[in-house]
Amino acid sequence: MKQMSKIVRTITNLVYGFIIIFGFYVIVHGHLTPGGGFQGGAIVASAFALLLVSYGSLITKKFLKKDFLSIMESSGLTMFIVLAFLGLGITFFYNFLANIGGWFGNTPVIGPNPGDINTGGVIPLMNIAVGLEVLSALGVIVLLMASGAEFTKKKENS
Amino acid sequence: MKKIIFGIAFILFFSFMVITAINMRPFGEPTFSEMDDYFIKNAQVETGANNVVTSIVFDYRGFDTLGEATVLFTAVVGIVALFRRVSR
Numbered sequence: 034m035k036q037m038s039k040i041v042r043t044i045t046n047l048v049y050g051f052i053i054i055f056g057f058y059v060i061v062h063g064h065l066t067p068g069g070g071f072q073g074g075a076i077v078a079s080a081f082a083l084l085l086v087s088y089g090s091l092i093t094k095k096f097l098k099k100d101f102l103s104i105m106e107s108s109g110l111t112m113f114i115v116l117a118f119l120g121l122g123i124t125f126f127y128n129f130l131a132n133i134g135g136w137f138g139n140t141p142v143i144g145p146n147p148g149d150i151n152t153g154g155v156i157p158l159m160n161i162a163v164g165l166e167v168l169s170a171l172g173v174i175v176l177l178m179a180s181g182a183e184f185t186k187k188k189e190n191s
Numbered sequence: 192m193k194k195i196i197f198g199i200a201f202i203l204f205f206s207f208m209v210i211t212a213i214n215m216r217p218f219g220e221p222t223f224s225e226m227d228d229y230f231i232k233n234a235q236v237e238t239g240a241n242n243v244v245t246s247i248v249f250d251y252r253g254f255d256t257l258g259e260a261t262v263l264f265t266a267v268v269g270i271v272a273l274f275r276r277v278s279r
Contacts, residue, residue, distance in 0.1 A: 063242070063245050064240035064241065064242050064245050064246070065240075065241050065242055066242065067242070067244070069242075069245050069248065069249075071259070103267075103271070106264065106267060107264075110260055110261070110264050113256075113257070113260055114257070117253060117257065125253075125254075126250065126253030126254065128237070128238050128239075128250050131237070131238050131239040132239050138239065139239070140239065141235055141239050141240070141241060143235055143236065144235075146241070148241040152239045152240060152241070153238065153239050153240040153246075154238060154239050154240075155249075155250075156238060156239075156240045156245060156246060156249045156250060159249045159253075159256075160245070160249065163249075163256065163260055166260055166263065166264070167260075167263065170263050170264065170266075170267045173267055173270070173271065174266075174267060174270055177270055177271065177274040177277070178270075178274075180274070180277050181274050181277045183277075184276075184277040
């Protein structure tokens with residue numbers, strides 16, 4: 034895939050960092066605002082897709098490694114399952130960190146309020162795990178599809 | 192023979208539909224909402240998260256999310272296996 038024109042590349046340089054930051058914001062604030070792991074991961078993966086479309090797969094592959102993303106995906110899913118198993122003293126998927134103080138255990142104000150980031154128990158951790166998994170899974174899919182298109186085009190031309 | 196089996200199956204199916212339609216609640220009345228009331232009243236106290244939707248997805252129905260994450264993982268494994276010659 035050839036890279037696109039200079040206008041598109043400049044706008045991509047301006048915008049893709051903000052898209053990634055917005056995606057991580059949606060992931061981390063999943064227990065306070067609408068959104069969560071799946072949605073934020075999809076937003077970050079859309080930034081990867083934007084890079085891939087505007088720069089072409091040959092340049093993008095230099096700083097977006099498939100193996101690294103694949104390891105991050107597996108570790109995200111493993112982290113999710115381990116977090117689910119840690120509550121096994123009471124039940125599977127028990128929220129054992131809620132309302133005990135500390136980083137994730139502040140007691141929230143009941144009723145409509147803007148919210149405190151240090152609440153939610155195990156829910157923010159699970160959001161981060163699922164977000165890592167989704168963003169790297171969609172990134173791997175987009176990267177592999179782009180290099181597959183490259184491969185097919187090379188075969189057709191030869 | 193085929194027509195008789197088809198007719199019996201049709202009559203059974205249709206009678207079940209009629210029974211369900213008779214037993215349904217009157218038109219326009221709200222559905223049963225004990226579950227929703229429980230979530231709205233207790234989710235913030237029990238899980239400590241302000242977003243009740245997230246507390247349902249990740250806490251009360253965690254198995255559902257586990258299944259979704261596993262489905263996504265399986266899809267990626269299939270795609271990596273499909274493109275294994277291209278990716279190196």
